[in-house]
Amino acid sequence: MPSYRIGIDVGGTHTDAVILDEAYNVIAETKAPTTEDVSSGIYQALKEVVAASRVPVEEINYAMLGTTHCTNAIVERKRLNKVAVIRIGAPATLSVKPLIGVPEDLKAILGKYMYIVRGGHEFDGREITELDEKQLYRIANELKGKVDSIAITSVFSPVSNQHEQRAAEIIQKVLGEDVAVSLSSEIGNVGLLERENATILNAAVVEVARTTANGFINALKEENIDAKVFFGQNDGTLMSVEYTVRYPILTIACGPTNSLRGASYLSNISDALVIDVGGTTTDIGVLANAFPRQSSLAVEIGGVRTNFRMPDIMSVGLGGGTIIQVQDDQTFQIGPSSVGHQLSEKALIFGGDMLTATDVIVGLGKAELGDPSKVAHLDMTLLERIYSKMVHMVEEALDKMKTSAEPVPVILVGGGSILLPDTLKGASEVICPANFGVANAIGSAISQVSGQIEKIFAIDELGRKETIEAAKEMARNEAIVAGADPDDLVIVDLEDIPLAYLPGNATRIRVKAAGALKK
Structure with a gap:
């Protein structure tokens, strides 16, 4: 069948x-x-x-x-879980409270139940102090009926997650399996506050x-x-x-x-820059071995600084629905606001009263959409200047995403990609494949299943070769849990960075395994 x-x-x-x-x-x-x-x-x-x-x-x-x-x-501050935040790190981390630097409106929602308990580890895996299990039992009993999701973060848990695991056992023993528990060692990287933030956000959107x-x-x-x-x-x-x-x-x-x-x-093509032009923004990303290049920077989500893995994407406020404001006959402003999904009602070519980026290309005869007579009255010289600025915005972003001055292949996708010409500065070629308008849905449908781990290992314990093999096995197991076929797994990314400031020949290893869906 x-x-x-x-x-x-x-x-x-x-x-x-x-x-x-x-x-x-x-x-x-x-x-x-x-x-x-x-x-x-x-x-x-x-x-x-x-x-x-x-x-x-x-x-x-x-x-x-x-x-x-x-x-x-997260951005709208709606439909979020009732969260409790537990940090394992007293007395070492008492000077900086959880959710520091988080916007006040979000802190008011997520910061109602915050606790710091004794415990945590040093950067080399030694205990700072024993985990205070009695306090965890007290906290768990206090939270009964008040929260439905718990974020647990321990100092240096990417090195040793023992205290987080034990805290989770205690919480679920008292509150039952229905309460969602998020552990920072499974979500973020080294860096306590950003990892804690990522874990709190994860706990907040479980119900969504x-x-x-x-x-x-x-x-x-x-x-x-x-x-x-x-x-x-x-x-x-x-x-x-x-x-x-x-x-x-x-x-x-x-x-x-x-x-x-x-x-x-x-x-x-497995190595190229991809420009995805939507209705609201143009997103530019880098393909490396057919997968998105990962960002090495801390990323802000809804005003919250986090450090979990994210793709390296640059967004430009230009899309098919981007509003062009013309102040007088000479000056204009492109975006950043957009008519979004109301393009078919608000754009001039569809009988609306807003000048959009789509109207500009129809007016210049670069695309056939809607009713071109509705934009025939516009000044062609002005449209040419607007169009030139639109293309320049994308070329500038393209240049920022490149890692060398050499021209690179550029793949153009997304419904709004008709906005751009078939040659761009900095591109060796511009490819616009078949079905480009729904590349995102196709990407969703053809994707493999992956598992990724990022941990600090002491190489002295097992030796370099065995440590890397152990890390690969952990990534494979993650992929299998996520739904991958165990017989089809390959390691698609491996990075190890020696950490000179840690004893025991410590190395941070990141491994990703990917494979086909389990039948």
Whole structure:
């Protein structure tokens, strides 16, 4: 029996959906407006693409979703869990309280229950002091009925996570398995405050992830589709529903990475720059071995500084719905505001009253959309100047993302990519592949499942070769838990950095394993 898969990706303007066959050929594609509640836009796109494909629903075996639900919840400060924050690090960390530097409105929601207990480890794995289990029992009993998610962070837990694990056991023994527990050693890297922030945000969006997953599964059931469900994560791979609910923070920024993976697949190029032009922004990322290049900097999410893994993406405020404000006949302002998913109502070519980037290219005859007569009155010289500035904005960002002065291949994807010409400064060639408009949904559908670990190891204990093999095995196990086929796993990324300031020949090792979905 043939096997098909659905890929859906939620963007700021459009929710894109595709159905692929076993050979990853596109059978049907659709774009539905992204809705305020996100979910109804997903259901609409799902219905449309299933109807357009005419594929028997019993032959759809996989469904992948790249979603902005968790990002939106943090940015909008809505639908967040009732969180308790437990830091294991007294007396060493008492001078700096949790959530320092976090915007006040978010701190008011997440900072109601904060505790610092005795415990934690030194940078070489030695205990700072014994874990105060009595206080943890007291805290757990105090929190009964008040919270539904707990963030636990211990000093240097990427080196030794013993205290975090023990604290989690105590919490779940008292509060039961229904309370979600997020451990910082499983989420962030070395750096206490940023890792703690990432863990708190993860704990805050567990319920959003669970609701989204259940909603997606129910939407599939309504269409009589019995498929295995996977979510996109921000390294360009997939994870199972259980894994998503445990680590929902990993869905943040999965949209741009889906576009990168889709661009690589559609163009058959594994090393290039990808420009994804949407309705609101243009996102530029770097493909290395067909996967997104990771950012080495701390990343802010909703005003909160974090240090968990994120793709290296630069966003420019230019998209198909970007509003162009003309002050007089000579001066103009491009963006950053956008009409977003209301492009088909508000743009001049569709009978609206806003001048958008799409109107500019239609006015210049570079694209055929809507009613060109509605922009025929505009001054062509002004339009040329606006267009030149739009292209320059992208070329400047492109230059910032490159690691050398040499021209590099550029893959152009996204529904708004008609905004850009077929030559760009700094690009050796500009490739616009077939199905470029739904590259993000295709990236979601074709993605592999991965597992990644980043830990500090003492090389002296096992020896260098055995330590790296142990790290690889940990990454493989993570991938299997996330839903990968154990027989199809390959190591796609390995990095080890000796840490001269730590004893025991310490080395930070990061390994990623990826493989096909488990059948």
